[in-house]
Amino acid sequence: MIELTLIGIGTGNPDHLTLQAVAAMRAADLILIPHKGADKDDLAGLRRAICDRYLGASTRVALFDMPQRDPGDPDYHHRVNRWHDRIAAIWQDRIAAELPLLSGKVALLVWGDPSLYDSTLRIAGRLELPLTTRVIPGITAIQALCAAHAIPLNRIGAPVQITTGRQLRDHGWPEAADTIVVMLDGESSFQTLRPEGVQIWWGAYLGMAEELLDHGPLPDAAPRIVATRAAARAAHGWIMDIYLLRRDRDQQAGRA
Structure with a gap:
């Protein structure tokens, strides 16, 4: 069973993390960090800086390339749903590659709070893996x-x-x-x-x-x-x- 934890990390300041968030990060076997292209390296860099500050040596950090939305689809909701499907498929592949026994604790670091105008929970719901999901709240924008x-x-x-x-x-x-x-x-x-x-x-x-x-x-x-x-x-x-x-x-x- 995979335990997926979505950790709200605030708006980029490492001091925004709660003690609960730090404990969840340290308990994870794997943290997935999205890479959104060269023009947004700062975003992945901020997540890596948070990991460097709080993590021990036992937690693995793996980057994945974030896919782009299809600009040719005029239907906004259809375009977003297809994008979420592609992200979920990437998560699933990376989790299976990093944890081939499909057992362990995986975490994602979510800007702000996962409950507010964020689709991480919806994407997690698309995963076809044996998993449980929990959320660590964070400071919102x-x-x-x-x-x-x-x-x-x-x-x-x-x-x-x-x-x-x-x-x-x-x-x-x-x-x-x-x-x-x-x-x-x-x-x-x-x-x-x-x-x-x-x-x-x-x-x-x-x-x-x-x-x-x-x-x-x-x-x-x-x-x-x-x-x-x-x-x-x-x-x-x-x-x-x-x-x-x-x-x-x-x-x-x-x-x-």
Whole structure:
């Protein structure tokens, strides 16, 4: 039986790991690390640095090449499902190669927390192996963003909606929420909103040495964030960012 552990590692800072996460890493026989291409070597490097800091000599670390999504498929959900199938097949091959008796403890280091806008659990469900799965929670990008700006996530007694850039572009501001958190947004979709009366708190590379932050009224901050984001992506070859938007009370009441 394979025991698969998905370990939330926060947003790239080794200090984000919980004691539970460190113990799970040290108990693993094998840790799988994805390699996403030369332009994203930093991501694999951060995982390796975490392993170097916390692991003993008995745990093996194996890299695997992360496949690319098929850009030719216009159906987003179909494209993502096929991509997950390919990732699961790679995991299965690597586990079988590294643990040929199909027995032992395998771990994957997951950015943030495996429960929030992450597909590692869905991919694990595709494995055709005798296994059990457990999850070690981690610091989410939402927590890191609010901590970096020293702000509460919500107003008193008020709801918060977590959404994606695609949803914001296609459907606009979600109803019944005066605060929204936007993840997985490669196109700065806040530019599609009416900016008046909206505040934004933005962060990229949260918890890392490269951390970038900006905050202010959306009409003023949006151009700065777009320019900063483009420059950072060009410099690093990748970017992970997140932002929180909050409307004033007049807009929430529909008077904007």
